[in-house]
Amino acid sequence: MAKIPVAVLGATGMVGQRFVQLLADHPWFSLEALTASERSAGKPYAEAAKWYLHPPMPEHVKDMEVLPTSGESVEDAEVVFSALPADVAREVEPALAEAGHVVASNASALRMEEDVPLVIPEVNPEHLRLIEVQRDRRGWDGCVVTNPNCTTIIFVLALKPILDSFGVRRVLVATMQAISGAGYGGVPSMTIQDNVIPFIAKEEEKSQTEPLKILGRLEGDEVRPAQIKISASCHRVPVLDGHTVAAFVELEREAEVGDVANVLRRFRGKPQELELPTAPERPIIVEEGQDRPQPRFARWAGSVPGMSVVVGRIRRDQALENGIKFLVSGNNAIRGAAGASVLNAELMKAENLL
């Protein structure tokens, strides 16, 4: 099978580097172009990207020239993965979709637009049907498909099987978010060392609204938001990679802790059924130890490292009706960002949407 040519926008940043890592040796996609800002354009990738990841930068991308972010730079790419800041994405992504590219985006700019799919492949693959609606309404040959914010992906993966089995009325979440979630140079070390920052701009709004769209029902040409009340309090903590969420859930029906653990353990979705290259065998790993999950270990969980989330400390919550509470932790830059977009593109390819 000939590989599909792809490009990464914002390739020098935190998420961009993860894209490069995941796509450098991908069985279906061939990485043809890397773009960033004017600051980086014209430089070899090895010079422009401050690579902080393990393993080291793949040899064959080191000499690739970083291109300016424009239609011309990615004209040969069928799929364009976007790790651009939201304000830049708002201009660039629609123009590329209009020019015929499939844009798989991490940016928040278009996520909540009615005709833009906001997809976690294990949770709401059927929402990809909005691509047709988007093309009809906007007259585009290409399309924009988005993945949620990094915190949302991690806790909604755990919420989905619970919702399907027991119903969910209300969810309270308190997040402990890694510094890599703020991007390269996002939080000064003097601010985050020995500290917890009790505010992340726009994060609570995203964590309260995106899940309702993802868990909503596709009816005709639109998504009816899920009828769940969500309250989020979001915090930055001195962890490099891996967001952890404490979730307190009011169920519609009473459930035993063991039954909740079992539905989480058994959960599989379309990516597992289709054996997509970036799909972990188990999207959710349940750990029994009282001291789990911890981001230091959970960030690499899964048969595809970083693509599973880890749930632990499932217990009853006496303060809520039919209440349960648990912690869930996952890799914000892989399952929460680049890996999420790559999995979306793999699903589109498998469903003949590319």
Ligand SMILES: NC(=O)c1ccc[n+]([C@@H]2O[C@H](COP(=O)([O-])OP(=O)(O)OC[C@H]3O[C@@H](n4cnc5c(N)ncnc54)[C@H](OP(=O)(O)O)[C@@H]3O)[C@@H](O)[C@H]2O)c1
């Ligand atoms: N980090 C996460 O865990 C995470 C998770 C989910 C979603 N996201 C979203 O993903 C996107 C990228 O986040 P990040 O953490 O990777 O940010 P980042 O580390 O700050 O990287 C931003 C990237 O965008 C490029 N860029 C900045 N201004 C640009 C411009 N005017 N034109 C073209 N390119 C420009 C930068 O290039 P230069 O190097 O040349 O400046 C860099 O490659 C954001 O929308 C973010 O909200 C991030």
